[in-house]
Amino acid sequence: MSSVAAQQRRRTAAPAQSPASADTPRLSRKHREWLAAGLFLAPDVLGLLVFVAIPMVLSIALSFFQVSGFGSYQWIGLGNYRRMMHDPLFWDSMRITGEYVVILVPVLFCVSLGLGLLVKQKLPGVGVYRTALFLPYVISLVVVGVLWKFLLDEQTGVVNRAMRAAGFDGESWLGSPSLALGCVIAVMVWVMMGYYMIIFLAGLQEIPKEFYEAAKLDGAGPWTTFRTITWPLLRPTSFFVLLMSTVAAITGGLDLIFVLTNGGPANGTSLAIFYIYQQAFGFGEFGYASAMGSFLVLIMVVISAVIFKFTRGGRFDDGE
């Protein structure tokens, strides 16, 4: 276009001009663009390098060292990994993380998809429901933890009060390991469902209305319509939600665990990320914690690859 023409003109004109002439820039337009790009990109690239990329590499490097005290690093090769293999607490935390992810991700997926489908309907006051369902998401996990600790209290909590009023016995929600993990999952679903609901809603609104109208003319029921139109066309969104919620489940929730259960009872909610945090910042075992962290990243990469393959990268144009 015009810019290409201008470049061409400049390129042919440039050698003829004297470099000292006052009203021509010293750099060609192309080089000025390169320079500008460099300057525009410098802060972010430098920052991402120092605070994301280098730490990532450092994390792997650290896993081969025994770190003690301030700045004392001793190369121990695979020592940390060997230790990890024989650490029953680490494997417990991995098992708990496994249970947590395997329950949380599908439940969250189904609940948010259901809510997305629900608030996509033209119901009276639908804006109000969207707001109400999304609201927990804006509250910090620390406040959420405090709040649910209050609601789930064995003696005085509202949840047990309601159960007793309905004729059941109260439960020691945060007092038994399996119930406590269930509570963490339920609370996470409550917090995150609104976020993924919005993402599903956006995905649903992308599906052309004509498809639904055609289905209606064909006399398709709601289930058939969902199975043949909504579900396949929603695949990119489903992929995104699955991937995001899995990664978030594996690496997130530290704040909630800290406040709600602190890993207990009997390490029942000690997710891998919590155990790693404890080793690093509780005991100063930075090398060992990095080894476990790297292992966790490896697992995450494998899971992401599986999700990618399973959902075909969210594409739906593969000619089924």
Added chain:
Amino acid sequence: MASDALTSRAGGRRLRSPRTGLTALAVVLSLISIFPVLWMVTSSFKTRVTVTDGNLIPKDFTFDNFVYVFTEVPFGRYLWNSFFVSAVITVVALFFHSMAAYALARLRFPGREKLFGAIFATLLVTAPVVLIPLFLVARELGLLNSYAGLIIPAVFNAFGVFLLRQFYLGLPRELEEAAIVDGCGHWRVYWNIVLPMSRPILSALAIFFFLANWNAFVWPLVATNDQSLTVVQLGIASFQNQYTSNWNYILAAATVAALPMLALFFVFQRQIVESIKTSGLK
């Protein structure tokens, strides 16, 4: 449609329309969703004695809990720290991210796609996993226990760059081209044309960033131990440990931390939802 509604109901009761059932369902789910938050807010106005009485509406409405929270603990200071840190991160991050995004979307230079790929790849590195080396890097740079340490590492997140780049790719090229032909430098194009045009996405992202940083807990926890730098989330967590069963105080503190975000949410709902939608679609 009507027959579907009938057959899908096991009881076969005559419903006026499926919409009635769905509306009822939406109402019930909405109530379940907001009930805990409502309970927290109303309970924070109860006294020590009645805070666990199981009533939604306080019988003995009192502001004392809030007075206590602000006088016994430097809660005002915590709030200020959170506000200051979140605001600075938001402004600086949006400035840097929009600059980078502009270059990635609009300027031509060798290796552009590769660089974008590399920046995008950092999105896959989730913060908690690099927490340990990040802590060591911050320690080497002397950033621990300072506002700089709370702010600088939190600025750099490729999420903003990514969303802004998508937005800039969609802007019409004509305005810019005209300005360049007129002899405008790239900085002026960015500052006078591109930034004003990106106001909607910038405001959406600003609210999103502010919210995320106000709610941040893990990084402030490892990066600071000085009470004058305590952010509000850390403040509540330690307050809870200190006043274990004084639920009236704890809930008042939690309410104080949550209210600004709830207010922000009600005012800027549209922008928050927009930023989430864009993040999921692209």
